[in-house]
Amino acid sequence: MIAATRELPAAGYAPEVDGRLKAEFTTRLRQAGGEELKRRFPMLRIRIYDAQTHAREEI
Template structure:
């Protein structure tokens, strides 16, 4: 059984959890807030924000 692959968004921001896209956001602040909240609840997950404009990823790390 093959899972459907989600495509990278062409605009906005996406939340990547353990290498898989899970949610899309219109703003960076919204993506960061969602990512930090998820990281607090599940600190063992690797959570990154994908920026569609620059095609760059930023890892969420708690202080």
């Protein structure tokens, strides 16, 4: 079975959990969603992808 791959967003931000993009947002959600998710599940690798700079930031 082949997993579907998501394309990188052209604008905005996207949370990435264990290497998989989950959604696209127009505003940065690091403080609200990413840190809460990391606190609940510390074993996950959570990063925020910034489409403008094409960079990922580790949480």
